[in-house]
Amino acid sequence: MLSKRIIPCLDVREGKTTKGIKFQNNVDIGDPVDMARFYYEEGADEIVFYDITASHEKRDIMLDVVKRVAETIFIPFSVGGGIRSVDDMRNVLLAGAEKISVNSAAVKNPEIISQGANAFGSQCVVLGMDVKYVGQKENISSGYEIVINGGRKYMGIDALEWAIRAQEAGAGEICLNSIDADGMREGYELKLTALISENVNIPVIASGGAGIPEHLADVLTKGKADAALIASMVHYRHYSINEIKSYLDSNGIRVRKT
Incomplete structure (x- = not known):
């Protein structure tokens, strides 16, 4: 069995790491380069970097910040936001x-x-999905709808159908973010995560809602996720990555030791 991955997420706006709740009321909390290095040294398995306003502002991603982060960490590094072409x-x-x-x-x-x-290669392409629960409708049979542009635009696309289409198109991984759970620290959206995980054959990273180590244990078992994205619980120093991994390990969930 592969080890489950613990992945800090850096949402970046105007060169600063920021954190909001349900994609709103963002507050700047630090320098993404310094934070990436800190999490790397703590034992993060990967780092995710999102330029969260690039798509909405129709501009290119901040490559200078990407370069500075890449120079300071030596673990896999995923970048999104404002990417519109090959x-x-x-x-x-x-x-x-x-x-x-x-x-x-x-x-x-x-x-x-x-x-x-x-x-x-598919291993380089991650599909980011921002999903909102809207209830079952004629064109949203799962009850979960795809939302784009940083939670601003509802697309009338069913999340499960989109995940399957993306896998068929060549996506190598899915990062699944629940807008409803984002920043709430009350747990991941387990029903959504399990729905996607059970219906695709590529790794699924759960995102949105982590507040305590038990939440990660739940999404990695009940939600059947391959990895868990974390933000608030480490950004505000409520837990260290080592504490999270120790909890998971003690509960029989295989993780890479720090």
Whole structure:
């Protein structure tokens, strides 16, 4: 059995790490380069970096910050936000990232997934999914809808159907973020995570809602996720990565030891 991954997430706005609740009321909390280095030294398995306003502002990702982060950590590094073309993907990889996360652009132009997979390999292409529970509708049979542009635009696309389509197009991994749970620290959206995990054959990273180590244990077992994204619980020093991993290990969940 593969080890479960613990992945700190750095949401970046105007060059600063920021944190909000349900994608709103963001507060700047630190320098992404310093924070990435800190989490790397603490034993993070990967780092995720999102330029959270690039898509909405229709601008390119901040490659200078990506380069500075890549120079200071030596673990896999995934970058998303404002990536609209294969050239954007190439630039991010050349800046030092190992993976590219496509979200809004992939919803608007699904071919970018297959184009990226063909150019760089599926292992480099992560589908970011921002999902909101809206109840079952005619075109949203699972009850979960895809939302893009940082939670601003509802797309009328069923989350489960989109995950399956993205896998078929060549996505190598899914980072699944529940807008409802984001920043609430009350636990991941287990029903959503299990729904996606059970219906795709690629790794699923659960995102949104971590507050205590028990929440990670739940999503990695009941939610059947392959990895868990964390933010508030480590950004505000409520827990260290070592404490989280020790808890998971003591509860029979295999993790890479720090």
